[in-house]
Amino acid sequence: MIGGGLAGSEAAWQAAEQGQHVTLYEMRPERPTPAHTTDRLAELVCSNSLGSNLVDRPAGLLKEELRRLGSLVIACADATALPAGGALAVDRENFARLVTERVLSHPRITVQRAEVTALPRPEDAPTVIATGPLTSPALSQAIAALAGAEHLYFYDAMAPIVTLDSIDMDKAFRASRYGRGSSPGGEDYINCPMDRAEYEAFYRALVTAERIPLRDFEREDPRFFEGCLPVEVIAARGERALAYGPLRPVGLRDPRTGRRPYAVVQLRQDNLAGTLYNLVGFQTNLRWAEQARVFRMIPGLEHAEFVRFGQMHRNTFINAPALLDATLQCRKQRNLFFGGQVTGTEGYVGSTASGWLAGVNAARLATGQPLVTLPPTTMIGALCRYVASAEEKGFQPMKPNMGLLPPLSDPPRRKAERAQMYAARSLRDLEAVLMTLGREVGS
Ligand SMILES: Cc1cc2nc3c(=O)[nH]c(=O)nc-3n(C[C@H](O)[C@H](O)[C@H](O)COP(=O)(O)OP(=O)(O)OC[C@H]3O[C@@H](n4cnc5c(N)ncnc54)[C@H](O)[C@@H]3O)c2cc1C
Known part of the structure; x- marks a missing residue:
């Protein structure tokens, strides 16, 4: 795993929970970014809010799915939550400290404090790139060489x-x-x-x-x-x-x-x-x-x-539709996965979600199991599919939103009722997947 932010921490945790031995490379504090100020994993660089916690809101639904998928990041956010109305806001210090402690104490995760400047070779172990919007320049160059296109930049x-x-x-x-x-x-x-x-x-x-x-x-x-x-x-x-x-x-x-x-x-x-x-x-x-x-x-x-x-x-992200499958595996180099904001799944929880999938699939590739996607009716499934299949030209990062989900067969007129039906369908379909996979993911 390259990058110990929200996505990389989640990916490392999920792969380790699948029984894999994981090395997580984080360049801080040796090499800082323009926004991070600590050496902790999963540092929140701006708002302390992870957005809505209401299940009938897009970000709230994604959080609930991640809870059911055994997300480390959401568990730590729940444990360090502050009062914030219908939102999940956290004490940023306690949140990052808790994620760091849990990752460091996992028996199958080793954390290396070093900048990775080159991509792995095709014969190397499965690797997740989760270096975020402030991916270091050297690694950005290596990714740009693989992607065959220039990075895109915009403001946050x-x-x-x-x-x-x-x-x-x-x-x-x-x-x-x-x-x-x-x-x-x-x-x-x-x-x-x-x-x-x-x-x-x-x-x-x-x-x-x-x-x-x-x-x-x-x-x-x-x-x-x-x-x-x-x-x-x-x-x-x-x-x-x-x-x-x-x-x-x-x-x-x-x-x-x-x-x-x-x-x-x-x-x-x-x-x-x-x-x-x-x-x-x-x-x-x-x-x-x-x-x-x-x-x-x-x-x-x-x-x-x-x-x-x-x-x-600055925000750095790849042209995911040109490069990734919905499993977040790189089409040009199959031992490579991308997770987090660098894929274009926008925001703290969107980044965590794609980190989850990239980590699970990297572990599955390592053990020869078929890779998974999640149902398109779930927010996590829809978001990861979106970044892999959106229009390549002018591709922009995407936040969780109900518009990504397939339409309801018999939609009620009222928006609030529709949102509740989307949420109920998503959680039902997610449960079904967890049953079929024998809860082998998200234990
Ligand atoms: C300044 C800023 C403010 C933001 N504010 C918000 C907000 O308020 N709300 C919101 O929802 N989203 C926000 N975002 C967007 C995004 O959701 C967050 O950046 C989120 O942290 C992305 O998670 P990530 O795991 O993909 O990346 P990060 O959390 O940034 O983690 C990437 C990690 O990779 C490390 N790294 C980078 N390059 C290398 C390398 N070559 N080798 C080893 N390690 C490396 C970095 O040090 C970092 O720890 C913001 C982004 C930025 C940059």
């Missing part, structure tokens, strides 16, 4: 984090949308309400604030990842874009006025101690001084202490 971004102490709670208030939080009273988020004048002043400052210039490789291919757009890019789409987007006030009432604010900036707990909060949806490419100036215009954040400013970063 991190949101700023502030200290709780520095938030003015005389202006901000605690609540979850529609009171759906997991803590008593549904008060998982801190909300900074804005009236119309405050919103308009904030909008004007945001769209005119100074940004960090793009680097060469970014300028050549200036595409943004739609699900993680910088806040200033959303704002530039129109004066009300934020009020309908990350700053939408729906489901929230300011207890001081009893009314719905014009717009709301939400802050989500970022660490177990509850001392740090991140600005939800505020990924940004503004200069740090500009972030301090503009974000302190938000009511309640006038004296905010930023422990981390937002940042932009």
Whole structure:
């Protein structure tokens, strides 16, 4: 296994659980990446949220499937969860520490702290490449040589984090949308309400604030990842874009006025101690001084202490439809598998899911067993099939979403009911596969 992130840790664990002896290569701390700050496996580099935990939401369904498939990453996330409404958010330190401890203590996994710079030869043992969006340059070159095409680059971004102490709670208030939080009273988020004048002043400052210039490789291919757009890019789409987007006030009432604010900036707990909060949806490419100036215009954040400013970063991924089968095996070199974000399965849980499949199939290849795919009606099956079979031209990473699943034979009119039916079908089909495989995977 090359890469000890979410996908590589999951892949290593699954292959080891299949009885294989696994060597996991992780280049940190010897060689850092532009985003990781520790030497831990499965470090979360941005948000501490793994997305929805509700089974009738795409990311929630994928998590539930992974739970049933014996995922190490989801088990560790569940064990280190923080209050976050219907989402699965974790204490990032405890989460990464737990994954690291479990991997290091597995009797069949050896962790080597070294950068891998070349691909294995065809006669070598099955190998999973799970080096993520920040794959080191040397290995990127080797992959590009195999792929026969240039890598694709686009942006992803991190949101700023502030200290709780520095938030003015005389202006901000605690609540979850529609009171759906997991803590008593549904008060998982801190909300900074804005009236119309405050919103308009904030909008004007945001769209005119100074940004960090793009680097060469970014300028050549200036595409943004739609699900993680910088806040200033959303704002530039129109004066009300934020009020309908990350700053939408729906489901929230300011207890001081009893009314719905014009717009709301939400802050989500970022660490177990509850001392740090991140600005939800505020990924940004503004200069740090500009972030301090503009974000302190938000009511309640006038004296905010930023422990981390937002940042932009590169994302590296392969043209998976040109290279991979739905088993995540490489068509050009059969002892090679790809897992994680580098395949184009986007996000923490999407990366974990493709890591799971790559790890299981690498182990199966090693023992001469037929490789597996999961049913297309499951989110994990659909996602891995998608990256292997999407249009090659203009291929972009994909997040879990219900649109990947085959249509229902008799779909109800209401979206919520359809989502529940998709979820029920997926979990039923997954159970059937686990029965047929004699639970030989995901024990
Ligand atoms: C800055 C940033 C912010 C992101 N924010 C979010 C977010 O908020 N939410 C979300 O869902 N997704 C986010 N993503 C996208 C993605 O889901 C995560 O990056 C996720 O961690 C991907 O998992 P992975 O296992 O594929 O890669 P990673 O978790 O990055 O793991 C890859 C590992 O491989 C190692 N490695 C790289 N090259 C080599 C080599 N040659 N030899 C040995 N080891 C190597 C790296 O050090 C790293 O530990 C973000 C990505 C980035 C880069």
